[in-house]
Amino acid sequence: MIAFERIALIGIGLIGSSLARDIRAKGLAREIIVSTRSPETLRRAEELGLGDRYTASAEDAVRGADLVIVSVPVGASGAVAERIAPNLKPGAILTDVGSTKASVIAQMSPFVPENVHFIPGHPIAGTEKSGPDAGFAGLFKGRWCILTPAEDADPVALDKLTQFWQALGSRVDTMAADHHDKVLAIVSHLPHIIAYNIVGTADDLETVTESEVIQYSASGFRDFTRLAASDPTMWRDVCLHNRDAILEMLARFSEDLAYLQRAIRWGEGDKLFELFSRTRDIRRSIIEAGQDVEAADFGRHALDDKD
C-alpha cells in the first residue's frame, strides 16, 4: 500500500531512522527523502540506505513531500518549522515525534501555512540508544502513538496519519496537548529524571567507589542506568520544554518520598508493606496490556546464557 508519494524525514536519529526502515519495509511511500543538519549523520544514513535522496537542507527536503515528519530534539522544532515553512506543499501533512507537545505546537504553529495540515504526534517507543544505527524496523509495533490535533484539524488528514501509524503496527490515541504533557511527565519524563539523578548520586559518593557501584549493579542499580544512558540533548530539551508538568510531578514524587523516608526512620513496617504490595499490581497490568515482557528480569538471563 503506497500511502504517500513522497515522505520527508527531517532528523534521522533513533526514531527517524526506525521510521525510514519501517516505511521502506512496508512500502508506505514511493520516495523517502532524508534530511539532517549533521553531514556525518547524513553520510551514515546514506551508507545505511535509509532513503532515496539525502540532503542537509531541510527546506529542500520538504519540497513536494506529502508527509513531513520532524524527528529532532524538541528545542529545535521552531527553527525547523521556520526553515521548511515556505517550501511545504499545499495539502501536505506535517507531523513530529517530539516528547512534549504544547511547546512543540507553540514553536511550530506560527510558521505553518494555512493550507498545510499540522498534526503533532508522539510515538511511545524508543530505546536508550541514539543515532541512525540505533533504529530498527518494528520499533513501533504494539506501541501507542499519541496524536494531539487541534480541535479544527482536518479529519481526512488526521485519518490518513492515523492509518500511517497503524500500518507501522502502532495503536493510535488522540488527546489534548496539555494532557499529553501531564501524562508523559509521569510515565516518561519523571522516570528519566529520577534515573539520571540516582546515577549521578551514586557517581558522587565518597564512601562507595565507582567500581563497587559498577560491580554490584545487578542488584537493582543497573536498571536505572539504561534510562540514564539516553540522549542528553533530547532530555535536556524535554526538561526545558515541559517544565511545569515535570515540576508538578517532581513535587508529588518528593512528597511521597518524604513520607516513605519517615516510615523508614520510625520503623513503620506496615506502611512500607502496604506500598510495596500495591505496586505489584501495576506491573501485572502492564504485562497484561502487552506493554512489557513477562519474563523475569526483562528476560536478561536468556541473553546472559549466550555467553
Place this chain on the structure above:
Amino acid sequence: MIAFERIALIGIGLIGSSLARDIRAKGLAREIIVSTRSPETLRRAEELGLGDRYTASAEDAVRGADLVIVSVPVGASGAVAERIAPNLKPGAILTDVGSTKASVIAQMSPFVPENVHFIPGHPIAGTEKSGPDAGFAGLFKGRWCILTPAEDADPVALDKLTQFWQALGSRVDTMAADHHDKVLAIVSHLPHIIAYNIVGTADDLETVTESEVIQYSASGFRDFTRLAASDPTMWRDVCLHNRDAILEMLARFSEDLAYLQRAIRWGEGDKLFELFSRTRDIRRSIIEAGQDVEAADFGRHALDDKD
C-alpha cells in the same frame, strides 16, 4: 565434586530454590535438606524435586549438615538462628544470603555456638519474582557474592565457602559488614525504594488515570515497575534493617534531586546537559564489566518479536 556431604537450605524462595537447583546440577552435595515454615511452599518444593528430604522444622533440617544456608527475609534471621543453634553440627559452616549484613550478624551471632563457622554472605543476584517456582539454575553465574566474615573467621571455612560460590559461577568478594550495607544501600536499596515510590506516586494521581499510566508505560515507567514488583516482605525488612545507610543515601538523593529540580525551574540547560552526559559512561562501564546486557532496551524487542 562433592563439596559437602549434607547441605541444609532454610528457606526455599527465589534464592534458596536457585541454590537447590544449582547444587544438584553441579553435584555439590550428597544430600540436600529443604526446610521452610510454610506447608504450601514445602509441598511445592517437594513437587519440584528441589531436595532429598523436606521438613517444616528448621531445627531438624540442620542436624548433621556440613553447610547451612539461611535464605529468609532478613527480619527473620534471629528467630531462625535461635531455633537451629542447638542442633548445628560442630565444625559446620553457617551462612546466609540476606541483603543487609550488620543487622543479620547482630541477630544471629548471639546464638551461634563457638564450634560453628558463621560466615555471612550476600549473592548479588535475583529477579523481581519470588517463591520456589521463580528460582533457576544459573542465577548466580557471572554475578558477585559478597562475604562479610568476622576478622577472626576460620580461613579454611572461608575458603570452602568461597569455593562453593565459585562453583556456582560467582565471583567472590569479602568486605566489612558495615561497608557492605553502605554499598548495597546505594546500588540496591535506594533503587528499589525509588522504584516503589514512583510507582506509588503514579498510582495516586488524579489528573492522569491508571489506564493511561499502564498504556504509555513503555516510555520509561515500565522499567521501574519491575523492581517495584519485588517481594514486599523482603523489602520491608531491608528498609527496617539497613535504616541508617538507607536514610543517608536518601538524603543525598533528595539533595541532588533538589539541585536538578532547580535547574529545570530556572531553565539551566547546561547543568542538565552536564549531568545527562556523564551518566552515560557508567552504563558503558557496567556493560563492559559484564554486569548487564549490551542489547538496546535490555533486549526486550527480541522477546517482543516472538509474539
